[in-house]
Amino acid sequence: MAVIIRMLVRRLLLLIPLLLGIIAFVFLVMRFSNNDPAVAYFQGANPTEEQLHMFRQENGLLDPLPVRYVHFVGDLLHGDLGTSVLTKASVLQSITTAMPLTFQLTVLGLLIAVVLALLLGVTAAIFRDRWPDQAIRLVSLIGVAAPSFWLALLMIQYAAVERGWFPPSGYVNPADGVGPWLRTMTLPALALSLPVAAQLTRIIRTSVVEELDKDYVRTAIGSGLPPVVVVGRNVLRNALINPLTVLGLRIGYLLGGAVVIEQIFTLPGMGTLMINAVRDGDPAVVQGVVLTIAIGFVVVNLVVDVLYLLVNPRLRSAA
Structure with missing residues (x-):
């Protein structure tokens, strides 16, 4: 049993960099995708550039990428996966459903x-x-x-x-x-x-x-x-x-x-x-x-x- 516990602890420690790598990869892929949360938020209502800029500023989309990543990881540690820009519902709640x-x-x-x-x-x-x-x-x-x-x-x-x-x-x-x-x-x-x-x-x-x-x-x-x-x-x-x-x-x-x-x-x-x-x-x-x-x-x-x-x-x- 001691061998199993030691192996389990070792694997759990190895999971930390693996999970951080997964989080970083998903974060970068989504940030470099063509999907713009600001455009999705207005749902084709032909927003002006000023409205788009204001939405991005209020939601931290104009912050430098490292700052956004730190905020993203911090939210994850608190169990916050964000909010849907379309339904305004919690992403965690949607996933739980x-x-x-x-x-x-x-x-x-x-x-x-x-x-x-x-x-x-x-x-x-x-x-x-x-x-x-x-x-x-x-x-x-x-x-x-x-x-x-x-x-x-x-x-x-x-x-x-x-x-x-x-x-x-x-x-x-x-x-x-x-x-x-x-x-x-x-x-x-x-x-x-x-x-x-x-x-x-x-x-x-x-x-x-x-x-x-x-x-x-x-x-x-x-x-x-x-x-x-x-x-x-x-x-x-x-x-x-x-x-x-x-x-x-x-x-x-x-x-x-x-x-x-x-x-x-x-x-x-x-x-x-x-x-x-x-x-x-x-x-x-x-x-x-x-x-x-x-x-x-x-x-x-x-x-x-x-x-x-x-x-x-x-x-x-x-x-």
């Missing part, structure tokens, strides 16, 4: 991806070089090559428009019923998770095959232990260490892919919030959403690193 849906979509997509990858990857490894393995490898190859937005359009056309199994768009809060919530979230979660499931399937298959070829597996099966027990109790525990590391990166893919999927299914999450802000020229909202997603990705990878240390005794010994 939109984040639950994106979280639900990401978690549901992650669960589907992990369950499918485990079932298909282990099955392919057990039936190595036989027809189930060949079929699963072909399907996973197609899944890796298929982008999530293309799968989303196919699912809408077949499962929603032609068959009517699921609604093509919209969102129902889980508080209003788990069944209706699942009907609105199934297609988006499937479209988001299938490419990730395909990638994890290939990695799990390779890891399980390597583990099945080790001497302790042959010894355990030769001593009379059922193969199902050996695979479930020993092989999977050792074989899933490498896929766990890859899973941290795939969660970042799910977060990024949710931006497109939410727009396709008109889900009022973080992705829709950001796309609308980009379209309307609201840089404060774009900046807040990008920072939230980036920081979430960093935190998720920290959690995965800790889990990797927990399940890998050799790494704990090395640490």
Whole structure:
């Protein structure tokens, strides 16, 4: 446990310069973009140059860039992500409203991806070089090559428009019923998770095959232990260490892919919030959403690193 605590403290200290770098990068990108908060504030009302200049002066947009960055970091430390120039609402409040849906979509997509990858990857490894393995490898190859937005359009056309199994768009809060919530979230979660499931399937298959070829597996099966027990109790525990590391990166893919999927299914999450802000020229909202997603990705990878240390005794010994 002491090793895990030391590693966690070390990683947390390393996160400080990483987060400062992310904040600086997002700040610079938004400052050099073509979106002008002053123009967005007046919403096409043909303001005069004097009105634009007064707005920029009142909001510190004419201050030197280092001064604006210091103010920006100071506001972040106080939990202030700014105010939307269009809705006049707090950016933090808008993100807090939109984040639950994106979280639900990401978690549901992650669960589907992990369950499918485990079932298909282990099955392919057990039936190595036989027809189930060949079929699963072909399907996973197609899944890796298929982008999530293309799968989303196919699912809408077949499962929603032609068959009517699921609604093509919209969102129902889980508080209003788990069944209706699942009907609105199934297609988006499937479209988001299938490419990730395909990638994890290939990695799990390779890891399980390597583990099945080790001497302790042959010894355990030769001593009379059922193969199902050996695979479930020993092989999977050792074989899933490498896929766990890859899973941290795939969660970042799910977060990024949710931006497109939410727009396709008109889900009022973080992705829709950001796309609308980009379209309307609201840089404060774009900046807040990008920072939230980036920081979430960093935190998720920290959690995965800790889990990797927990399940890998050799790494704990090395640490």
